[in-house]
Amino acid sequence: MYPYSPKRNPFLLPASFIRDAAYLILMLFLHACSTSKVPEQVEVPDYTKVYHPVINQAELKIVEENYAEALTAYKEAFAAVPSPFARDYYNAAVSAVRLKDEEQAFEYLEKLVLKGVSLPYLERQEAFDSLERTREWKKFVKRYPKQREKYEQGINAPLRADLDELYARDQYFRQAEGGLRVHGDTIRKIEADNITNLLNWINDYGYPGEALIGVADTLEELPRFSIVIQRQTAARKGYDFKSILAKAVKEGRMAPQPAAYLLDQQAGKNLYNSKVFAKISCKRCKEKDKNYDKIQSLLLEKMSEADVEVTNKRREQLGLESLQDYRKKVLHNAEDEQFKLNYNWSVVNYVVPSSEAADVLLERLTVAEE
Numbered sequence: 001m002y003p004y005s006p007k008r009n010p011f012l013l014p015a016s017f018i019r020d021a022a023y024l025i026l027m028l029f030l031h032a033c034s035t036s037k038v039p040e041q042v043e044v045p046d047y048t049k050v051y052h053p054v055i056n057q058a059e060l061k062i063v064e065e066n067y068a069e070a071l072t073a074y075k076e077a078f079a080a081v082p083s084p085f086a087r088d089y090y091n092a093a094v095s096a097v098r099l100k101d102e103e104q105a106f107e108y109l110e111k112l113v114l115k116g117v118s119l120p121y122l123e124r125q126e127a128f129d130s131l132e133r134t135r136e137w138k139k140f141v142k143r144y145p146k147q148r149e150k151y152e153q154g155i156n157a158p159l160r161a162d163l164d165e166l167y168a169r170d171q172y173f174r175q176a177e178g179g180l181r182v183h184g185d186t187i188r189k190i191e192a193d194n195i196t197n198l199l200n201w202i203n204d205y206g207y208p209g210e211a212l213i214g215v216a217d218t219l220e221e222l223p224r225f226s227i228v229i230q231r232q233t234a235a236r237k238g239y240d241f242k243s244i245l246a247k248a249v250k251e252g253r254m255a256p257q258p259a260a261y262l263l264d265q266q267a268g269k270n271l272y273n274s275k276v277f278a279k280i281s282c283k284r285c286k287e288k289d290k291n292y293d294k295i296q297s298l299l300l301e302k303m304s305e306a307d308v309e310v311t312n313k314r315r316e317q318l319g320l321e322s323l324q325d326y327r328k329k330v331l332h333n334a335e336d337e338q339f340k341l342n343y344n345w346s347v348v349n350y351v352v353p354s355s356e357a358a359d360v361l362l363e364r365l366t367v368a369e370e
Helices: 015-035 052-063 067-080 086-098 102-115 119-122 133-156 156-173 179-205 226-231 241-248 256-267 305-317 322-336 355-362
Strands: 275-280 299-301 349-350 365-367
Touching: 052 133, 052 322, 067 086, 086 102, 086 241, 102 119, 102 133, 119 133, 133 365, 156 179, 179 226, 226 256, 241 256, 275 299, 275 355, 305 322
Parallel strands: 275 349
Antiparallel strands: 299 365
């Protein structure tokens, strides 16, 4: 019993009446929304069907140095989806430069800026040297601050910062004195927290792709938060991201190549053959060694025809090109580095202490036919 009871205000409605009235209004509102002719959300196309196969054709035309047909394929792919990938805009821009189509090249450069690619990064690219000598480049530079601001306003910057923090937390005690040996328990706790946070954010926002968080100034192949996924290996009984990554690729939130790499990392096997070539580094190997020529060569994993067929089917389901096409692109990029057709993981480098150790590796590798 309260010591003081104020007089009842005759104009004050009972709390129960207000609560019931609010509930009734809410129900009427929801009913109106369900019966009104509000347009349904547009279904996102399956990128593995309408986008990536066309991008593959564009990239193969680049390998053939047929830039006109490459540009035609890029335009077809871009028109088929709501949010093309920055890497593809980049290669399309380089194709336009090769055709001396400055107007088209600048159109794709503008798209890159709106994706988050920075002006300093573009200025460092040899592919665009000819454009930097034009009047239009000066206009492009002048427009850049406003376009950059538009990009920053269009992404979820707080989420990007939170995702970057996952990487910082992952690295902090690993880089500290003693590393995993001293801070093992703390590191494992951080990994568990990181995976919980990442899964919660994926549940809230969907997989954090370019449309949601942009790219980090450059054409990043993997955003830094991907380290959280890489830690979840099958050998350590980590969380299986296969269904999440496959869904992200289909929805255009992630390109299939980095997804394949992460899946290979998780599995501890080259299931998608993301590491398509190999090199061996052996300082102690001598020319007189029987396998010296092979050690100096570009190598690839030995695979039977049945293995290649199974791998290609797996790659196709993820929206990837065939192994044969992938190899063509990586080899071409070694000759023409102005395009972006390979990845940091495309060629794995093995460092071995001796010729004998190299021989063990060579049992499952063969010389690539360039």
